[in-house]
Amino acid sequence: METLDAKALRMFIAVVRCGSIRSAADHLGVAASIVSRQIADTEKNVGLPLFDRTSRGVGLTDAGGLVYEHAQRVLEDSGVLAEQLDQLRGIQQARVRICCGEGFLGDLIEHALSKFVKVYPGISYYLKLGxxxxxxxEVANGDVDIGIAYNPVIDTRIRSLAISRQxxxxxAPLDHPLLKEQSVSLAQCITQSPYSLLIKGHGVTQLVSRVAVDHGIAVAPLIDTPSIDVLRRFVMAGLGVTFLPRFAVSTELNRGALGIVELNDPLLVQASAHLMVKARRRLPNSVERLSSFLAAEMAAFQQ
Structure with a gap:
């Protein structure tokens, strides 16, 4: 088998991620025939089919899975090499891609990036929320370098560099009676007050749903939303309560705009914030430096 070049690997990865040759071609901005021909050449080179083709698109064969893992490693190592060569040339510019939950955004920018950019002015950033x-x-697929999330499930594709109990x-609004308690249970909250909640896929909602099911309580928020800002405004408008870790509302707490009390359900007490990178990936210097700085400076990772 001949060595697979970077162009072939990028097209192959695009087809895997997009689910079809046509979608991959649109994503790459090339004709579908070019992608199709490249995949055919790659399969000929490997000597085995890489995709199971169906009316719904394509899925990986066993050989395709091996090539996909290889392709990710090659392109990641190429990125590390490119950064190292740039440093030897005296070029200090690098780019780090970050994906984080919205609740971490203020903490990330105000407590970490605002300081880091002054120490390493040659690094630029791509930042998205999820x-x-x-x-x-995003982290497992190699689409971003660093992920910051609340209470993720165990995933062998990911390595947590920092974990902090949160x-x-x-x-709740400042006049809410439950704020007088030292701690409260989730059952008390969702049976006594209207509440808003993040939509499915968020760590907060996964936790709330698990505890509610254990108590035989249906989860029925007045508002469900992908936005933490909506949750904050919901509470400050006096419409009801919501559920978030302390760091997600630190600005509002400092302003005295709302109140907070810890939930005492064991699962909720043990919830944690995670700073994550892809498992078994060799990290560029820029990513290593930034991740270490985030772990040291972000409030979410301080016990």
Missing amino acids: STDQVQD PLCLV
Whole structure:
């Protein structure tokens, strides 16, 4: 088998990620015939079919799975090499891709990036928001370098560089009676007050749903939304309560705009924030430096 070049590997990965040759061609901005021909050449080179073709698109064969893992490693190592060569040339520019939950955004920018950019002015950033599930997938697929998420499920594709316990809390208007308690149960909250909740795929909602099911309580929020800002505004407008870790509402707490009390359900007490990278990936220097800085400076990763 001849060595697979970077162009062939990128097209192959695009077909895997997009689910079809036509979608991959649109994503890459080339004709579908070019992608189809490249995949055919790659399969001929490998000597085995890489895709199971169906009316719905394509799926990986066993050989395709092996080539996909190889392709990711090759392109990741190429990125590391390119950064190292740039440093030898005296070029300090690098780019780090980050995906995080919305609740981490203020903490990330105000406590970490605002300082880091002054120390390493040659690094630029791509920053996107996502649910816990989306953050994990982005990291595992190599679409971003660093992920920051709340209470992700165990995933062997991912390595957590920093983990910090961040209990889930009741966030309520300042005059809410439950704020007088030392701690409260989820059952108390969702049976006594209207509440808003993040949509499925977020770590907060996964936790709330699991505890509610254990108590035989249906989860029926007045508002469900992908936006934490909506949750904050819901509470500050006096419409009801919501559930978030403390760091997600630290600005509002400092302003005295709302109140907070920890939930005492054991599963919610043990919830945690994770700083993640792809497992078994050799990290570029820029990613290593930034991830270490985030772990040291972000409030979400301080016990």
